[in-house]
Amino acid sequence: MTIWMELIVQTTFSYVGTIAFAIMINIPRRALNACGWCGLAGWLTFWSLYRIGSGRMVANVMGSLVLGLMGLYFARKKKMPAILFNIPGIVPLVPGATAYQAVYEMVLGSVSKAAIYTFRVLLVAGAIAVGFMLTSLFSEITTKIRQYRTSIKP
Amino acid sequence: MRDAQTIVAEMASERIQLVIDTCLLAGRIMIESGSEMYRVEDTITRIAHNAGVENSVIYTTPTGLFFSVKGSAVSELRQINSRTINLEKVQRVNTLSRKFAEKQISLRELHDALEDVDQNTPLFPLWLQFLASVVVSSTMMILFSGVYDWNDLIISGVIGGLGFLANYYINIWTRVKFLSELVAAFLVGFIAYLAVQLHLGQNINNVLIGAIMPLVPGVPLTNALRDMFAGHLMTGTLRALEAGMTACAIGAGIGLAFRIFF
Numbered sequence: 001m002t003i004w005m006e007l008i009v010q011t012t013f014s015y016v017g018t019i020a021f022a023i024m025i026n027i028p029r030r031a032l033n034a035c036g037w038c039g040l041a042g043w044l045t046f047w048s049l050y051r052i053g054s055g056r057m058v059a060n061v062m063g064s065l066v067l068g069l070m071g072l073y074f075a076r077k078k079k080m081p082a083i084l085f086n087i088p089g090i091v092p093l094v095p096g097a098t099a100y101q102a103v104y105e106m107v108l109g110s111v112s113k114a115a116i117y118t119f120r121v122l123l124v125a126g127a128i129a130v131g132f133m134l135t136s137l138f139s140e141i142t143t144k145i146r147q148y149r150t151s152i153k154p
Numbered sequence: 155m156r157d158a159q160t161i162v163a164e165m166a167s168e169r170i171q172l173v174i175d176t177c178l179l180a181g182r183i184m185i186e187s188g189s190e191m192y193r194v195e196d197t198i199t200r201i202a203h204n205a206g207v208e209n210s211v212i213y214t215t216p217t218g219l220f221f222s223v224k225g226s227a228v229s230e231l232r233q234i235n236s237r238t239i240n241l242e243k244v245q246r247v248n249t250l251s252r253k254f255a256e257k258q259i260s261l262r263e264l265h266d267a268l269e270d271v272d273q274n275t276p277l278f279p280l281w282l283q284f285l286a287s288v289v290v291s292s293t294m295m296i297l298f299s300g301v302y303d304w305n306d307l308i309i310s311g312v313i314g315g316l317g318f319l320a321n322y323y324i325n326i327w328t329r330v331k332f333l334s335e336l337v338a339a340f341l342v343g344f345i346a347y348l349a350v351q352l353h354l355g356q357n358i359n360n361v362l363i364g365a366i367m368p369l370v371p372g373v374p375l376t377n378a379l380r381d382m383f384a385g386h387l388m389t390g391t392l393r394a395l396e397a398g399m400t401a402c403a404i405g406a407g408i409g410l411a412f413r414i415f416f
Contacts, residue, residue: 017293023286096372103405129379
């Protein structure tokens with residue numbers, strides 16, 4: 001499969017998958033499309049960084065950072081809480097499948113594999129959380145700049 | 155004979171009671187629907203502030219929340235028994251709180267509207283949710299497996315949808331925690347095994363990864379870590395524990411199916 005075909009598949013599938021998950025957790029209808037864009041942006045950032053060999057952690061941090069910024073943008077535009085766009089958007093990134101694999105290996109008795117997977121779950125979830133932390137830092141900085149500007153204007 | 159002073163005092167205490175009720179109701183709905191804790195505390199403090207109670211104290215955990223007014227003898231507690239993700243409720247509480255801040259609705263109207271949100275927030279119809287879980291399973295299978303396994307696309311989606319339905323109906327039928335995930339995962343494992351045996355699917359690992367996507371607690375786990383980073387250690391720990399228990403139930407269900415049939 002060529003790289004362009006792969007790109008098209010990754011784009012459409014992350015968009016559609018995010019919207020489908022958004023329906024499962026009962027997102028208001030008028031936010032569905034925005035959720036899809038957030039999920040697409042986060043996953044494409046992760047995927048392209050991971051493809052060029054940045055490693056799992058950096059790719060996850062950047063993915064959730066981009067996704068968080070998109071969430072902030074849509075939250076301001078649509079006047080809805082940012083969490084509405086963040087939670088469906090992180091679905092392609094979250095380590096749910098890895099968490100299941102960890103427990104599955106544990107049930108089957110291969111402890112060393114289970115330990116590897118558990119460690120990976122914690123790292124990835126932590127990386128995503130750090131990405132969102134950077135997002136909230138960014139939003140704080142922009143609010144401060146805006147306040148500063150309005151305070152010097154008159 | 156009651157004089158004017160007592161009547162005024164009674165009215166004030168009634169109003170305080172209504173403020174407390176409204177704040178706790180808003181908080182309970184938001185925690186039950188999976189909101190972040192800082193948003194819950196923020197919303198409650200705002201409602202209390204806009205209702206004229208300046209010195210409110212709020213303490214939230216995922217299993218219960220306390221509200222009190224500094225310097226007065228009142229302090230109330232509400233218990234929280236179910237924790238799901240239903241973001242439409244979070245959005246509605248948010249909108250109502252904004253309207254109340256802009257004085258478009260009164261405190262009594264806010265309270266009644268919140269009760270309406272609690273009872274009557276519509277869900278997407280079940281067939282649409284089923285379809286969504288089918289789509290989630292098949293798309294995430296392609297994204298996660300990384301090998302573009304087109305042969306297993308449809309069967310993975312169908313099994314994922316069936317697992318979702320099983321989880322849904324068992325949740326209605328029983329109150330036992332984590333049983334629905336366990337049984338649904340067992341069914342998913344069993345059907346996936348059957349499908350591969352009947353040559354409907356090829357790679358059982360890929361089929362399973364897709365099919366359990368509607369069940370796995372990836373989002374609660376990540377939210378738990380976000381709560382922890384935001385300084386809500388108690389909330390983060392409890393939510394992470396719940397997510398871990400769910401993952402254990404799912405892994406145990408699949409493992410059980412494999413132990414029996416392989």
